[in-house]
Amino acid sequence: MQPHNILLSFSSGSLLRDINEEQLLEILLKDFQTNRPGIVGIGEDCAVVQGRGNDLYYLFKVDATVENVHFEAETPPELIGRKALARALSDIAAMGGEPLYALVGIGISKDQKIEKIKKIYEGIRSLAQAFDLLIIGGETTVCEQLFLVVSLWGKTEGYKPVLRSGATDGDGLFVTGVLGGSFQSGHHLMFMPRIKEGKWLAAGRWAKAMMDISDGLAKDLPRMAKASSIGFEIDFDAIPIRGGYTIKSALTEGEDYELLFSVAKEKEDKLIQSWPFDVPLKKIGFFSQRAKRNFPDEFRGFDHFQKP
Template sequence: MNERDLIEHIRLLTETDGAGLLLGIGDDCAVIEKDRETVWLLTMDTLIESVHFNCKWHPPELLGRKAVAVNISDIAAMGGRPLFALLSLGLPADFAEQWAKQLSYGISKACQQYGCLLIGGDTVCSPAGVSLTLTVIGEMQRNQVLYRDKAKPGDTIWVSGPLGWSAAGLALLQAGKTLADQQWQQLLLAHLDPQPRVQLGQFLASSGLVHAMMDMSDGLATDLAHICTRSKVGAWVEGDLLPGREALAAAGELLCQDPLRWLVSGGEDYELLFTASSANKAKLLELTTAQGWTVYPIGTIIEGQGVSLLNSGVQETISFDGFDHFKKGERSCTRTDAGSG
């Protein structure tokens, strides 16, 4: 049973008709009615030592920031505004006080940065390593929520920033590179300190131009396949259009990796992936550029199913070729969005 099968199994066992529940399992957040015009967005993500992070190279302050960022990113994915956070922190009995203080500082600074109040949680003793689970609650206009299931054939597919940098950064950290090395800083920081696209997400939701949206945690191949499956459509992606390739070249050479694999399957980018009518391509570019954002068209939604990559004239199916916690032989040290991811 892989991760998708497990989530689907759980989903089929759950009631979907709760009071005020607009959407349960299957998107970046659960959506609950707040009042006639407004909804609550709820999401939860966990970071586990040795699965999602390695204390050897993850500075505690940045780890705290990342635990908040990956949750906030799911609120951004719907177009919402983060408001409250709950934290469950598991630490070994002999945790280092200074380390825990820096971790807490990172958590509180990130909450502050995104306008989110930490309102409660739990602290527990962990027999094996550090774990951080956050629940974030956001809100937004009910009629502006951007779901994964509204992509339409003919839509242009967009991403909000470079792909594969976090995966390349992780590979560099595993190869012993550090933040002290200027050359790799940009890629390492993409992994250690991701920046969720909260403002852009809200802007896109309020623009009324976007059909479907999610954040990218498991790699383009898997994340786009989620949009396609939920929307009952297929997708074409053009390899030459994927942003961020130049910055991956040197790392690819050093580590004998094809940068294309990072671009297509690398996880934890926390960029936004969205679709909008191709008729609005110029308008979307103009509006986002005027606000100082760069967004990149990378392909087209088509009738049918599956995600295909066209690279240097070669077509390849890449559906769900990203990260899966339970796939045989899957690499560790990256994360996913099980639950309401």
């Protein structure tokens, strides 16, 4: 869909609940698009800016994590902080990058206990240490609804960041880990961002197109297909589902934070043999010029803005 059409189809009184997140971003950011060389802007997991020197790319990301949206008031505070950073790290992983530096902002009510805020930051710090990430700044402000903002600066060096747009006809479609049940199982608070795996896939030129699954396969895969201007075929029996959950949960609930990527057909076997990580790797379909770019209607991904 073109941003222009969206604009024409809503009256000035339309509310956010009438559109989805993608349409909103298209409306807001259509005039921000840049064609400057070396810069990839809107529509990828991170913005990319070419650095100085040969084959150095900087990745740039900001992400907000909000009470009653991404966590509950009762969520243990260490896990709130952990999730805020892990979500942003997952976007760096999605392009095959290494995280370098982070800024952390927080909006908090005056009635929060200092102890809670300290624990939130302990959760951030302990995950940052695991990835040798430096937290180099912070900002605090007052807000009734608790939120955290993480701004990340990462890089790829010696290889290019993997975009969503690189999939071509015949590529295999792969996913890491298992999907579904993220909220109920607590995975959405405890997931390990696939930084190592993403970097390996990018640096080794395995992945041609890549993203992380945050809104559910049924919503995120069509985004990759659209970016790559290609359709896809899914082998529904091959989708790795978390034990005790359904295929619908695996496709639509979101917050899986697993990597979704395309691999050239001739490299598929070699990839499966070479995969050095504990996390499962699974081929779940392939890209095809002749196939559709969407899932059947009964599978719809998670959308914060969708009614009701």
